Amino acid sequence: MDDARKAQAPIKGRGAASYVTGRYAVTDAVGVDDGWGSVYEDLAEAPRPRTEVTEERARSVVSRNDSPDVGFSQSVNPYRGCEHGCVYCFARPSHAYLELSPGLDFETRLFAKTNAAERLRTELARRNYRPSPIALGINTDAYQPIERRYGITRSVLEVLAECRHPVSFVTKGAMIERDLDLLSSMARDRLVSVYFSITTLDNRLASRMEPRASAPHAKLRAMRALADAGVPVGVMVAPVVPMITDSELERILEAAHAHGARAAGYVLLRLPHELKQVWREWLELHYPERAAHVMSLLRQMHGGKDYDAAFGRRMRGEGPFADLIAQRFAKAHKRLGFGRLPPLDSSTFIAPRTSSPQGELF
Template identity: 60%
Template structure:
């Protein structure tokens, strides 16, 4: 693992081996000098021609059973991103590869239409951009997310979006039209109100003020918005919980949630390196609180536990959250019940009853 800070604009400078690699190489000083090939930090976008784009899940921890992800990898560079380990399936590292070697599903639009047109397809809200952000920087050129929204609007199909990008305002025309038909809701991932902490934790994501501004503009345009404080990291951003919820309420959010930091697989190694580099004075304490909330381990993957944790710290966090949403009059869940009855593929006979 690298022992130096990542370059500005990246979450890590490390590239740990992925867990599926058949072989591993290690540096060994044999006395012969060789010029090292430096890591490449520029963004590379590869094309993928997907066979299908709607992914199904049966997890009781999430409120949807299907999702669409236009991209693999994410340029936002969030050090804690739970999707980092998925890059190993492509023989790439969950480290800097995840931030720089991105994959775009360039045939997403055609595959999405094919799946929505299949006989017997039963509509339910699609979660757009759940594994990696559908509005990450490369969306400006690729526009795969916008094409997806155009299709979903044409088919009158409900969609949930979660993002930490103000780029979503580019699609306000589509989102407001979907909202007028009760077919969309948007959640913003909020981790901090501190610009400097944002810079080192999620370097290429929008600033806290930009996210709140985008949330407010969507709200004023009639688009239902919510906020997700994710992840909550002990001794790093947990002290901001109440302030973030209050700021989200002021920006128009009527529903909020939180997720305790998750460190599955390679993320634990990357996060500990990041923590030691940026917060050496409290790194041991942070990891101790995380393990106390995860049964003594870095991560507990059990359904019903993995999102919130257990133990004293997790319980105190949950109590703080409940008190805050009660005081702020948040979590009006009825605002986000989308309408599935309007679904009608173009050319199909609509129900007259």
Template identity: 60%
Template sequence: MDTGSTSRNRPAKGRGAVSNPDGRFERLNRDPYDDGWAAEEGIPPLRTTVRIEQCRTIIAHNDSPDIPFDQSINPYRGCEHGCVYCYARPSHAYAGLSAGLDFETKLFAKTNAAERLRAELARPGYICRPLALGSNTDPYQPIERRYRVMRQILEVLSECEHPLTIVTKSALIERDLDLLAPMARKHLVHAFVSVTTLDRSLARRLEPRAAAPARRLEAVQRLAAAGVPVGVMVAPVIPALNDHDIENILERARAAGADWAGYVLLRLPHEVKDLFREWLARHEPLRAEHVMSLVQGARGGRDNDPRFGVRMRGTGAVADLIGNRFAVACRRLGFNEEERELDCTRFRAPVAGPQLALF
């Protein structure tokens, strides 16, 4: 038996990806080789490491026509939640790292994010538009408990009365209710909790270090009770794996106080398609072929369709059925009936640097 079957195909406890393939920009490919020692010594456990990153800018801009925001902040690179389907995994290749296990174990914390944010908001030409947090990696992943980068960002935005949206799978968002609740009363924040499945066993394998499904619904309830407008994201919807849970998730979220709902069909860009296939072969071997057949049916015969306008929802009979089911459930439960606008008129630019305002 070679090391490929031990290091590349043995699931690491508490991790989502099965393997750690080389980044797509690397010039060299490395193949493991079993010299006989690994079986005797055992494979050492994977540990999370965090590298401090001093970023030069913190607000990212995009002009994608199918994304409902044009500027965002990501406090961290990589994500310890380990969701095997995460579309952000390929971004680790830009750091010379793997989209596999590296993405969930070798993390970057932007510890000067609040400082950079204050400077960028203070620029004379800055135009206030809602900032999206959690659009790439989760701002409330486990390392946030130690580094508190998200907390520091919220403190700046609260001080400046700047509107924002948050997407998370973590109940750690409750820690910041002292900031979020007053901002909500000023129409400055919308929160969205992502719930992929109600099946604890499936969730543990799909997204091993994210909060349990019931705990996320409890976070929805606590946000709503504090007056924070909260929605639920059923994302991603994976045909023949979690799509049967759509209506149940929406019903539970509505009962918890969510008033907005959205969904995204599974996306498999770049390395993610191979990582997901590996995951299926390991965790759902009897359904693997059927799942990928339905995914391809919704993606024009391919594993992924990156075109704007269809990448979030897919095309074809399977995609249409999922979309229709979701729409019917939302109408029945009363989701998305009220348009909630964030208030950009309250924004006050911060004072950059140590100089205080004159008045």
């Protein structure tokens, strides 16, 4: 990044601190000092970027996945971009495909698939469709703040409940509690499971790392509410960041278990593509005294690189420090009695009826 474009300070309420250029951008703006010093203006004093939402009509909504190290084969994402603003989000580089910044654009220029439920109904009705659990909101959170306005996740969940189609969630949004009526009903038929992603229990750190996600205590409260209603819940300690959050691993597992989580996992910090730049910038702004140490440990766990995308290694890393995290997790997992959530049931799926000009006559 050109010196004239480096962020000078964090932006309150945002995870990224600048408009990191995407790898597919056709043009790239470069600041040039005109002698008046304006190019070095502190971003914190500039007008805060507002959230802009573009409504779009999706041609399809069910995405297939064959990665061997994730636990689902298909997913639906109601939104593109995520206002939670988690600085470490592995999905940030996906905004580059739109010729937008994986930095601030990812959390301020969002896209809402307003016809997601309609398209899902059409795709589930196809004769060659074979049901398997759908992960709802994996690339970006299905319960990010704009869901209050659009309700797309709710409408998609209603279609899945109507069709008795299994669905799973990984979320940082306590807003999921809003849909407890559907979730509890589906849980009785083994049609839903929910994992809460918890990175830290420190409210101040959370406000810097994931500024518009639900606070740690709100996630735990929602976890307890879902568990009490019979919804199978688990916890993902994600991401584990060396020298920033790794010391909290056991405490997060203990708190989650106390609030009803009965399965657990963890994921090491991943830095694909432009996320390396977004993360390094955040690290220098918030933890300049330990930035070099954090990056050194990450490289040690990724074969000397900032990130190793190889299946099997990208989530866990390798080497002494990665082994230590794995051992600590395994020990706490066993001590607390975590197991696995019940498998979801695809056998009772009922394909939706396709719309017909003759309505319900036949």
